Amino acid sequence: MADSPIAVEHHNPALKHHFADMEQQRQASSLGMWLFLATEIMFFGGMFCAYLIYRLWYFPDFAAASNSLDITLGTVNTAVLICSSLTVVMAVRAAQLGKRQQQVIYLALTLVLGLAFLGVKAVEWTSKFKEHHIPGPTFNFEGSIPSHPDQPVDQHHAQIFFSLYFAMTGMHALHMIIGVGIFSYLLYYAWKGKYTPEYHTPLENSGLYWHFVDIVWIYLFPLLYLIDRKK
């Protein structure tokens, strides 16, 4: 066995000193990312838990409040996010095949879709402001229970729905904003040709993050927008 710990063979410049080889480095990064996503599940899990309890307690009021959300915008946003997950996968694939130009295009598309999602979200939130659906002293929700139109909605319970709505979509949007930041960074370095078939771990791991944020929305959409929808 040779005494020198330094390998003489081909040495990838992206290999950090404390890893033995690229494979070990890639596996470590990947495991790290999955663990991080596990912490994210627990983070959102706390809010999902709160949601579950209040939805069971105050179902009719939750249904009424949910029906007031704009289902068209919500559906469009769901479609936008699913498409963005597709473009992320395509960008990773392009990196694996060493196609720089395609990589750049798909990353740019992802960014556009992410920003579109945030734009639609901003429109929705603005209308909530106008309708006084923001929790707090000015909160006012007019309406009745969908299944019993003669029964008015409990203001307090509707307020809990909107508290959860803003906490959950707000945290989700914050993750989207961070994602947009990460993907701008990736776009710049993809443009520079940093990600090759041998080394594109940042792309892969950021992709995992993006999919995760996407999946959170896939749960948020039915839970918030589709309670007891009749039409």
Add this chain to the structure above:
Amino acid sequence: MATAAITAERENYLNQEYGIKSWLLTVDHKRIALLYLLSITFFFFIGGFFALLIRLELLTPAGDLVQADTYNKLFSMHGMVMVFFFLIPSIPAVLGNFLVPLMIGAKDLAFPRINLLSWYLYIIAGILMLHSMLTGGVDTGWTFYTPFSTAFSNTKVIEAGLAIFISGFSSILTGLNFVVTIHRMRAPGMTWDRLPLFIWAHYATSIIQLLGTPVIAVTLVLVVLERALHLGIFDPTRGGDPLLFQHLFWFYSHPAVYIMILPSMGVVTEIIPCFCRKRIFGYKFVALSSISIAVFGFLVWAHHMFVAGISLYAALIFSALSYLVAVPSAIKVFNWTATMYKGSITFSTPMLYAFGFVGLFTMGGLTGLFLAALGIDVHVTDTYFVVAHFHYIMVGGALMGYLGGMHFWWPKISGRMYPESLGRLAALIVFLGFNLTFFPQFILGYLGMPRRYWQYPPEFQVLNVLSTAGATVLAVGYLLPMVYFLWSMRYGKVAPDNPWGASGLEWMTTSPPPTFNFDKPPVVTWEAYDYEHIPAPQEARSGG
């Protein structure tokens, strides 16, 4: 074999680079461990200062030193600083950071830059915490119970909440780094059943950090949002449920106790075989008991809420599950004892701390069973019995382990020996001071003295005076190691590579280790704690 003089001069992680920048921008896990050591020591003394003021106020039955409002802030900030800025990072971020790569034969943690980031997050959180304390403080207790924290307290709840939120990120990143490192960076031959049990303990701890911390993070975010933006999730006047807050809070904060105690158990499991010159008794049981403590720890949180209005059936189930935690804990205690049986025991400083740990942890654990029993819990909830119980675990357990570990690995960290006889004296003072401080509190609590009050009926005074006297002794016991550790860095005897004749890869490199830990990547061909084949060093064992 290198002689001592050559060892002192050779290049190591301490002398490879000098200057403030080489420390603040370092990605070396050993240097980051020292950065953490400095910062948590700073916060330990701040938390200790609050503790001292609390004990001084309780010297007399009347509320004379501070007023009720100030007292509320004192115990709140004592708790927040000690839990989030000292105990949670203590062993993992200092000893774990230093030792995990060394013990498994790696050059560094898997993500060195994330490791540095976690220290910076800790510092940012610490500055925010300090700022909140200097500009008015917090009075919610470390538990932030709603609706007091969201609707009534007019202190710096938002700032303190955000500080703890950020420190949580630091804790998560440390845990994440450890899990990945232990999975992916082990040296050839370092299989899972050859890992030192310190590593197993840190693995279990990291799992809790990863899965528990995000829950308190989101809980504090919701509290902050409720205060700042008037959400109503925990507001009973709008149909929100304060009990939900308690569930979410304790879902993290109960397992957090195991973040504090498990690494300490890991330390003790390294010390005992070394100073008994024996293989650990029941390696697999000790390893798996760490994991099962981590798992059971997630299933018992509602035993903090027996009198909060949860259903009787829920309480019964949580009570039964809490008893289950005693099983893996007892396995550890029995296995440590069995390791000592017929061992050739040296009463060196680390071993004294280990003895202290085993005894005090056992008392803390057994009184924990009292509290898990519904009937007794109703009687002693929110009394000094609870205070005494968790201080036996956190201070008697976690802190004793931390100090024991600091002494055990100090030669490796600094390259110098601490003065052995002073070390033994300090260990003795800590043990006596600790018991004098907290044992009377068991009696006080059983007699009905409630916690978190700044004055009390005169019949409780004798025991309170004893407790305050003990706290003074304890303070001396903590200051002594501070002083002689600093002294030893300059004047201590130069440490050999393996002063204790200990097993483990960290002792096979130089003291202090080189920046990349090993001159040659190690290959492991032996079991852990192979003490039958390691000679005991005569010089160090006779004491210094």
